[in-house]
Amino acid sequence: MREKTLAIVLLDIIGSTAYVQRYGAKKTTLLFQYHDKLTRSLIYKNNGREIDRSDGFLCSFETIVDAVKFGLAYQAEIPKKTKLNCRIGIHWGKIIEVKQHDYYVTANAKKIEIEGLSKNIAARTMSICRPKQILLTKNAMEKLKRSPGLRIGRLTLYACVGLYQFKGVKTPYELYALGSTSEALQPPQSSDKVKRLGGPKYIKKRARNRNFSDWTKFFYRKIVIIAILGWIYFLSTILINPNQRWILSLPKEIILLDTLIQFIRDLI
Secondary structure, eight states, rough: OEEEEEEEEEEEETTHHHHHHHHOHHHHHHHHHHHHHHHHHHHHHHEEEEOOOOOOOEESSHHHHHHHHHHHHHHHHHHHHHHEEEEEEEEEEEEEEEEEEEEHHTTTSSSEEEEEHHHHHHHHHHHHHOOOOEEHHHEEEEEEOOTTOOOOOSSSSEEEEEEEETTTTTSOOOEEESSSSGGSSOOOOOOEEEEEEEEEEHHHHHHTTTTTTHHHHHHHHHHHHHHHHHHHHHHHHHOOOOOGGGGGGGOOOOOOHHHHHHHHHOOO
8 A cells, every 4th residue: 555646537428327227228329338438549649547446437547637627528529439428537636556466367356545534625525516517625726727738718627616625534625617608617516415505705705714823833834935035035144145144154155147137136
């Protein structure tokens, strides 16, 4: 076993049971096999890894960009080809990766399995998706915004759809919808295992109602950032001024540094 931080993606075909009852096992099997072939092609194309399959797929991706690219490509291509609607949930977090012994693999056990709260969060997120929608947790969206390689612009839109409480999970999660149409950005409603606490306004209001512990953590982070910036400013002023370099036990003249400072001043 080993702990890793990955993008966990759960994909589920909506109404698969009703489809089997309506068209029969043989026709359904042919369609689902076609769907799975297309899906696996996108998974591998975007550097993903199939972990499990039932009415959809459980996948993992090393980067959040690859996970989101897969989700966007899926919703743009596969529903048109298969006429199947699907929902996708994406979470970025820590999981325990379990590699099964070869003895069990020969008996058709899965070679790699993943366990941990992140898998449950991704599943809860996916469970409330609207048709053709991609939902990301706040962890996934923040990681995406910091990651190069995917531009979220006019063709790829996103919106905060609210704060949701997952059954069995202590902390509520902000969820974001990602897509190319306004329909894909609509907030999903509550379910038996997920309760919608409110929209973006509720999230802001909730921030105003933080308890003492929440505010302590909030201000601690801010103070740490301010302290780091203050030390950077303090050290930089000493380095820039030759007459103050003795404070850091540095010689008054540092040719390379003085040349760089003069070059920057000339540019300004």
